[in-house]
Amino acid sequence: MAASQAVQAKLSFLFKAANTQFASCPELSNFYLHQFQKTADHANVTLADAVQRLCCARCGALFVAGINCKVRVNSIDASKRRKTPASRRCRNHVRITCHACRHPTVMNGSTTTILKAVERPGKGAPLASPVATPPPGPPAGKKKQKKKLDLQAMINQKKVPTQSSFGLDDFLSSL
Structure with a gap:
């Protein structure tokens, strides 16, 4: 059911x-998310799975791994996987436990068909690296040489007497 614009605006604001x-006052953040969930329920708005996964269904706490929730990935035995239809087979479950109310939220992990597509993009094709490699920079020898020249220039500037009679050295020597 489509929500009115007023309800959508309220949900967006909350x-x-x-x-x-969340960073300044987590309790207020929990209150806003709890109101968000109540408003969505009263208006019969179905929330996207991605939005539902961001907060605890019981207390409304915003999930931030390691801060206010614990995230565990539990693998599923192959014998249990075979019992489910191929379109819904998962290799693991993601279990998020809220620290405030200890409520566990269990979500399906990646399906086996998606994992196979990621593992083998094509016959004989090498696996794509998930981590981007940084662009090549200047050679290490040139960096060292530049640092050395910069340090020498700084030392030479310090050796040159300044015309100002009151510098940092003068101040420190007067103490």
């Missing part, structure tokens, strides 16, 4: 407010 207030 969600943005919860995200911005």
Whole structure:
């Protein structure tokens, strides 16, 4: 069911407010998310899975791994996987436990068909590296040489007497 624009605006405000207030006042953030969930329920708005995964269903806490929740990936035995239809087979479950209310949220991990597509993009094709390699920079020898020249220039500047009679050395020597 489509929500009215007023409900959509309220949901948008509550969600943005919860995200911005999390760092300064987590309790206020939890309150905003709880109100967000209640408003969505009363208006019969179905939230996207990605939005539902961001917060605890019981207390409304915003999930930030390591800060206010614990995330574990539990593998599923192959014998249990075979019992489910091929379109819904998962190799693992992601279990998020809220620190505030200890409520576990269990979500399916990647399906086996998606994992196979990622592992083998084509016959004989090498696996793509998930980590981007940094662009090549100047050779290490030139960096060292530049640092050395910069340090020598700084030392030479310090040796040159300044015309100002009151410098940092004068101040420190007067103490």
